[in-house]
Amino acid sequence: MELVIDTHTHTLASGHAYSTIIENAAASKHKGLALLCTTDHAPSMPGAPHEWFFSNSRVLPRFIHDIGILRGCESNIMNVDGNIDLLAVTTPYLDWVIGSFHEPVFPPSSKQEHTQALLNVIKSGRVDALGHLGNPRYAFDIQSVLLCAKEHNVAIEVNNTSLTGIARVGSDIICDKIVEVGKEIGVYFTTGSDAHFCDDIAKFDHVIPLLEKHQIPEDKIITTSTSRFLNFLQLRGRQAIPEFEHLY
Template sequence: MDIVIDSHTHTVASGHAYSTIIENALAAKHKQLKLLCTTDHAPQMPGAPHYWHFNNQRILPRFLHGVGILRGVEANTLNVQGEIDLPASTDQHLDWVIASFHEPVFKPATEADHTEALLNVIKSSRVDVLGHLGNPNYPFDIEKVLRCAKEFNVAIEVNNTSLTGKSRKGSDVRCSTIVEVGKAVGVYFTTGSDAHFCEEIARLDLAIDLLKQHGVDEEKVLTTSTSRFLNFLLLRGKQEIPEFETLYE
C-alpha cells in the first residue's frame, strides 16, 4: 500500500511540537510524499495557536519543497452537541478539518455521551475526518458512529502514533476493531502520522500494517492517491484548488 499523503501533522505552533512547516515539508519531500496536511491544534488545546493562525493560512504557498500543502486544523470536539473550537467563519480558509477528543478539552464521560458527541460532530458538516478514535478513554458505539460517518462522507483516521504504545495507550486493540467495522461498513480511511517532530512525518508503517491486516481495499484509503484524496474533498463540498489541477487526475 503506497501512501503519498500524511493527513495529520503538527508544527511548533501547536505548542508541544518541535518543527516548522518548512521543516515538515522538507521531510515530506525526502520521504516522497505528494501532499502534506498541516493540522495544528485548535485554540482550546492548551498552548495552541489562536484564531488568526488558522484564518491566515491562505498566505501559505500551495507548494513547499515541491510538496503540496493542505491547510488544516485538528479541532477539538467540545461537547455532546458536537461543537468544535473554531468559528464557522474559519471554515472557508481550511481544506481539511480533523475533529478529535482531547482530555484537557473534553473530559472523558460516558459511552453514550461520546457517541452523541461524535454523531453530532459528523452531522455538523464542518469536519472531514475523525481523529485517533482508538483512545480507550473515549469508548463509543463503533458501528453506530461509523455508519453515520459513511452516510455523511466523513473519513476515519488510522493514527500511527496511537498504535505505537507511546500515546493513548491501549488504542491498538480498539483501532483494530474500528478498522474491522469500518471495512464492513464501507467508510473512507485516512492515515496520519500525528507527527510532532519533522522526522515523524510519513511514519505510517503501523497504520498501513493494520489496514492490510484487515484487507481494506486501497480505494477506501484516501491517502494512497492525490486524486482520491482531493476528489474526496470535492465530495465534501470543498472548492477545487487550482494549483493542484494535475493532482486531481
C-alpha cells in the same frame, strides 16, 4: 501499499511540537509524499495558536519544497452537541479539518456521551475526518458512529501514534476493531502520522500493516493517491484547488 499523503501533522504552533512547516515539508519530500496536511491544534488546546492563525493560513504557499500543502486544523470536539472550537468564518480558509477528543478540552465521560458527541460533529458537516478514535478513555458505539460517518462522507483516521503503544495506551486493540468494522460498513479511511517532530512525518509503520491485515481496498483509503484525496474533498463539497489541478 503506498501512502502519498500525511493528513495529521503538527508544527511549533501547536505548542508541544518541535518543527516548522518548512521542515515538515522537507521531510515529506525526503520520504516521498506528494501532499502534506498541516493540522495544528485549534485554540482550545493548551498552548495552541489563536483563531487568526488558521484564518491567516491563506498566506501559506500551495507548494513548499515541491510538496503540496493542505491548510488544515485538528479541531477539538467541545461537547455532546458536537461543537468544535473554530468559528464558522474561519473554516472556509481551511482545506481539511479533523475533529478529535482531547482530555484538557472534553474530559472523558460516558460511552453514551462520547457517541452522541461524535454523531453530532459528523452531522454538523464541519469536520472532514475523525482523529485518533482508538483512545480507550473515549469509548463509543463503533457501529453507529461509523455508519453515520459513511452516510456523511467523513473519513476515519488510522493514527500511527495511537498504534505505537506509547500514546493513548490501549488504542491498538480498539483501532483494530474500528478498521474491521469500518471495512464491513465501507467507510473512507485516512492515514495520519500525528507527527510532532519532522522525522515522524509519513511514519506509517503501524498503519500500513493494520490496513493490510484487514485487506482494506485502496479505493477506500483516501491517502493512496492525490486524486483520491482531492476528489474526496470535493465529495464533501469543497471547491477544487486550482494549484493542484494536475494532481486530480
